[in-house]
Amino acid sequence: MTTQTVTVTNQLGMHARAAARFVHVATRFESQIRVGRDVNVMDGKSIMGILLLAAARGTTITISADGPDEAAAVQTLCGLVASGFGEDQWNG
Amino acid sequence: MERLTGIGVSEGLAVGPALVAIQRTQVIRFPIAADRVGRELVALDRARERSHEQLHQIRSRIAALRGADLAAIFDAQLLMLEDPMLVTRAAALVREERVNAEWAVQRAVEELGQVFNDLADPYLRERKGDLHDVAGRLRMNLRDEKGSARDLLQDLETPCVLIADELTPSVVAQLDWTRIRGFATDAGSRTYHTAILARSLGVPAVVGLHDVSRRVPPRAWVIVDAATGDVLINPTDDVRREAEARATLARGRAALPRPIEGPVETADGIRIVLEANIERVDDAATAAAAGADGIGLYRSEFMIAGGPPDVVGEEEQYAVYRQLLEGMGGRPVTVRTFDVDERQIARPVVDVALDGRWFPDERASGHAGLRGIRFGLANPDIFKRQLRALLRAAAQGPLRILFPFVSSVAEVRAARALIDEARAEVAAAGASAPAVPVGIMIEVPSAAFTASILAREVDFFTIGTNDLIQYTLAVDRTDERVSDRYEPLHPAVLRLIRHVRRGAARQRIPVSVCGEMASDPLLLRLLIGCGLTQLSMTPGAMPVARRVIRETHAGDMARLVARVMTLGTVEEIEQALLAAFGRSQESQKSEVKSQK
Numbered sequence: 001m002t003t004q005t006v007t008v009t010n011q012l013g014m015h016a017r018a019a020a021r022f023v024h025v026a027t028r029f030e031s032q033i034r035v036g037r038d039v040n041v042m043d044g045k046s047i048m049g050i051l052l053l054a055a056a057r058g059t060t061i062t063i064s065a066d067g068p069d070e071a072a073a074v075q076t077l078c079g080l081v082a083s084g085f086g087e088d089q090w091n092g
Numbered sequence: 093m094e095r096l097t098g099i100g101v102s103e104g105l106a107v108g109p110a111l112v113a114i115q116r117t118q119v120i121r122f123p124i125a126a127d128r129v130g131r132e133l134v135a136l137d138r139a140r141e142r143s144h145e146q147l148h149q150i151r152s153r154i155a156a157l158r159g160a161d162l163a164a165i166f167d168a169q170l171l172m173l174e175d176p177m178l179v180t181r182a183a184a185l186v187r188e189e190r191v192n193a194e195w196a197v198q199r200a201v202e203e204l205g206q207v208f209n210d211l212a213d214p215y216l217r218e219r220k221g222d223l224h225d226v227a228g229r230l231r232m233n234l235r236d237e238k239g240s241a242r243d244l245l246q247d248l249e250t251p252c253v254l255i256a257d258e259l260t261p262s263v264v265a266q267l268d269w270t271r272i273r274g275f276a277t278d279a280g281s282r283t284y285h286t287a288i289l290a291r292s293l294g295v296p297a298v299v300g301l302h303d304v305s306r307r308v309p310p311r312a313w314v315i316v317d318a319a320t321g322d323v324l325i326n327p328t329d330d331v332r333r334e335a336e337a338r339a340t341l342a343r344g345r346a347a348l349p350r351p352i353e354g355p356v357e358t359a360d361g362i363r364i365v366l367e368a369n370i371e372r373v374d375d376a377a378t379a380a381a382a383g384a385d386g387i388g389l390y391r392s393e394f395m396i397a398g399g400p401p402d403v404v405g406e407e408e409q410y411a412v413y414r415q416l417l418e419g420m421g422g423r424p425v426t427v428r429t430f431d432v433d434e435r436q437i438a439r440p441v442v443d444v445a446l447d448g449r450w451f452p453d454e455r456a457s458g459h460a461g462l463r464g465i466r467f468g469l470a471n472p473d474i475f476k477r478q479l480r481a482l483l484r485a486a487a488q489g490p491l492r493i494l495f496p497f498v499s500s501v502a503e504v505r506a507a508r509a510l511i512d513e514a515r516a517e518v519a520a521a522g523a524s525a526p527a528v529p530v531g532i533m534i535e536v537p538s539a540a541f542t543a544s545i546l547a548r549e550v551d552f553f554t555i556g557t558n559d560l561i562q563y564t565l566a567v568d569r570t571d572e573r574v575s576d577r578y579e580p581l582h583p584a585v586l587r588l589i590r591h592v593r594r595g596a597a598r599q600r601i602p603v604s605v606c607g608e609m610a611s612d613p614l615l616l617r618l619l620i621g622c623g624l625t626q627l628s629m630t631p632g633a634m635p636v637a638r639r640v641i642r643e644t645h646a647g648d649m650a651r652l653v654a655r656v657m658t659l660g661t662v663e664e665i666e667q668a669l670l671a672a673f674g675r676s677q678e679s680q681k682s683e684v685k686s687q688k
């Protein structure tokens with residue numbers, strides 16, 4: 001199992017589009033992926049799970065993966081979150 | 093064996109396998125036999141696939157017409173469809189609890205909905221709307237895959253005994269009463285309505301059992317004894333045999349519906365026109381096979397399957413309307429123009445926190461927004477596209493045009509002006525556009541009150557009782573706090589219906605009723621008593637409607653309605669109906685005796 005924490009930096013936090021991007025990327029990996037915020041842990045491949053985490057801007061989340069590609073999964077997903085989902089160049 | 097006691101409200105004894113129906117926001121829960129679970133899961137999966145295709149198509153069309161930003165809304169919906177917390181969870185519920193897929197989807201959505209409600213972020217709370225849209229789409233596709241609750245009942249080998257928490261009008265309208273031997277309900281409310289229903293159907297019923305719907309296990313046998321008010325769950329063999337013997341005697345006079353034999357008449361020879369409400373083109377053939385006299389209502393917005401109306405082209409529509417006419421083989425087809433709300437069409441995104449509500453789900457239907465004819469008048473390009481397709485199709489058969497949600501004469505005149513423009517456009521393209529009867533839905537109180545004025549402007553009326561009742565009584569059926577105030581027997585409703593019929597009669601235009609009231613075995617009789625002779629309902633409800641109409645004496649019902657019109661409360665009206673049906677049961681019994 002590989003685990004890493006990352007802070008959500010984009011304006012609107014993990015709202016629908018960001019969550020959708022996250023899940024799109026997560027489902028490409030074979031490993032089981034979990035995302036945690038405080039005590040809540042959700043399936044990283046579930047859009048509703050991610051939305052329900054309600055990770056707003058400034059929140060720190062924990063991404064963990066378990067499986068053959070776990071290291072790559074955690075690295076890619078943390079990178080995605082840290083880069084603000086590539087959104088900050090858009091307005092809003 | 094368990095014995096519960098309630099209030100017997102009719103006569104006789106029923107024995108049979110229990111069918112437990114619990115209703116919440118118009119979705120009914122049924123237990124599924126073990127050997128049917130597989131089929132149910134397949135239907136759920138196919139519904140998911142179709143929903144996926146539809147969303148994908150809509151997404152592509154939007155991306156092409158309006159840009160990628162807007163299309164992204166559908167990405168979230170597509171992901172929700174694939175989300176383990178929704179369909180996978182619903183499938184698990186089907187397997188573990190052996191319930192119908194619609195209910196399982198409803199439960200999964202409710203579980204998720206709870207969590208959404210707890211979110212602090214209002215934007216995220218709004219995503220709940222997307223969830224409901226996806227669920228609505230799944231349910232729509234499940235209906236296509238599986239048929240309705242009524243069809244589920246058809247699948248049962250023996251008729252059943254219905255155990256329900258409450259028999260609300262929407263539950264009553266969705267069931268096939270020819271397959272129900274008797275019923276028992278938890279509710280102490282709607283007692284009279286249930287009693288009258290039972291008596292008018294001639295079946296045993298017991299009400300006020302508090303929790304019978306929770307106490308009857310799956311696949312249990314039950315005995316409902318209306319004389320004693322007892323309900324026995326899983327009776328011993330002796331008790332059951334004895335009850336079955338008595339039940340057979342009691343059932344002697346109940347006739348199965350006669351096969352389809354052409355036009356339906358009341359017991360005193362009044363011809364009643366029975367037409368079909370449909371949502372899919374394929375249903376036209378079903379309606380024709382069920383002996384429908386025509387299509388009273390084709391809900392054209394279902395053609396769009398929840399996408400924006402402007403993506404359905406004129407040729408596509410023309411093909412659909414032609415197909416409907418062919419399916420009905422010379423019988424009239426009434427097409428209601430798109431009854432959608434403008435909010436259901438996505439607008440260009442200015443801010444990311446937009447929501448475009450796509451699917452015409454039950455929540456949106458009660459909303460008095462820019463819908464129906466208002467939507468058409470505000471979007472003349474879309475409206476005329478549909479009108480042109482309709483006018484052209486009318487050259488192929490007896491087509492009628494129906495405008496939804498009309499509230500004024502001005503609206504009707506404006507719409508007719510657009511018909512004239514559309515006709516000119518069709519002629520300019522070298523095609524013929526014959527004269528077509530144009531009618532309006534009477535579902536807004538202002539239209540009902542001004543029926544005699546509106547009747548001068550159109551060729552026919554169709555009373556949409558569902559919305560008319562909601563707006564007249566100011567009740568949102570989807571709001572659980574007030575949904576039990578939705579009362580078709582309210583004095584205002586009966587008066588308004590009578591008023592509309594008179595207004596139509598004054599101008600000698602036909603008036604029909606579509607809406608749940610027409611499929612309710614009891615309310616149907618009252619409609620006949622109000623002088624209505626044209627009804628439109630879902631094809632599955634027609635066999636019972638035929639039977640009820642043939643047993644109804646229109647003259648007697650007219651006198652009953654006149655008496656009932658002097659009463660002030662629903663309770664008094666129900667008491668009067670109860671007495672009337674009790675008495676008619678007795679006179680029928682003495683007829684049987686004297687024939688022996």
